[in-house]
Amino acid sequence: MYRSLYNRFGPQHWWPADSPFEVMVGSILTQNTSWANVEKAINNLKRKNLLAPRKLYGLSLRTLAAYLRPCGYYNVKAKRLKNFLSYFIGTYAGGTTAMARQGTERLRRELLAVSGIGPETADSILLYALHKPVFVVDAYTKRILSRHAILGEQADYHAVQAMFMRTMKPDVRLCNEYHALLVRLGKEYCHKRKPRCIQCPLKVKEKS
DNA sequence: GACCAGGCACATC
DNA sequence: GATGTGCATGGT
Numbered sequence: 001m002y003r004s005l006y007n008r009f010g011p012q013h014w015w016p017a018d019s020p021f022e023v024m025v026g027s028i029l030t031q032n033t034s035w036a037n038v039e040k041a042i043n044n045l046k047r048k049n050l051l052a053p054r055k056l057y058g059l060s061l062r063t064l065a066a067y068l069r070p071c072g073y074y075n076v077k078a079k080r081l082k083n084f085l086s087y088f089i090g091t092y093a094g095g096t097t098a099m100a101r102q103g104t105e106r107l108r109r110e111l112l113a114v115s116g117i118g119p120e121t122a123d124s125i126l127l128y129a130l131h132k133p134v135f136v137v138d139a140y141t142k143r144i145l146s147r148h149a150i151l152g153e154q155a156d157y158h159a160v161q162a163m164f165m166r167t168m169k170p171d172v173r174l175c176n177e178y179h180a181l182l183v184r185l186g187k188e189y190c191h192k193r194k195p196r197c198i199q200c201p202l203k204v205k206e207k208s
Numbered sequence: 209g210a211c212c213a214g215g216c217a218c219a220t221c
Numbered sequence: 222g223a224t225g226t227g228c229a230t231g232g233t
Binding site for chain 3: 069071073074075076
């Protein structure tokens with residue numbers, strides 16, 4: 001699957017961000033939200049030169065929510081972002097390098113303990129901000145596997161992740177590209193309602 | 209105007 | 222444990 005995706009689409013250059021901290025912010029803002037809308041919110045913060053841990057944490061919930069408006073769920077996300085910042089500043093002084101020195105399992109536990117960070121957000125931060133070899137599962141990944149009759153629709157996050165990581169080399173570069181390619185495939189060929197998998201470039205048996 | 213987008217927490221049964 | 226619901230904007 002990986003090879004046929006890579007041959008079809010080429011490198012995806014993920015995560016689209018200028019810094020690890022921007023990845024962290026983006027991974028919270030993109031929850032159930034299109035990336036185009038997340039970019040608008042992040043640009044609001046960049047324009048005001050606010051994309052730094054302590055600057056963001058210093059904003060009131062109301063003010064922060066106003067900047068986040070274009071990416072939807074702005075009240076919820078303002079709170080989630082501040083929850084994360086409280087942890088990130090309190091534990092690592094807002095330093096991505098210091099955080100990256102810790103082990104993967106410990107960091108995952110810490111991230112999941114933050115209200116508003118679930119498995120996908122935690123793994124996105126681990127992989128794309130901190131460069132830990134973790135396979136990220138998202139809605140596209142599950143849908144693609146289900147449409148190709150590889151896993152059932154009810155397979156939970158950990159089951160899907162385990163299936164990939166059992167047979168994959170735990171390599172940061174590979175995890176990065178693989179997930180990004182699955183999202184690319186999902187956006188173009190694997191929509192929620194309209195099954196257009198007839199033209200799906202994946203050379204895998206399909207469910208009718 | 210309905211449907212969807214790189215989820216998650218919380219309530220209820 | 223399984224299922225349902227609220228959160229919200231902008232693009233198709």
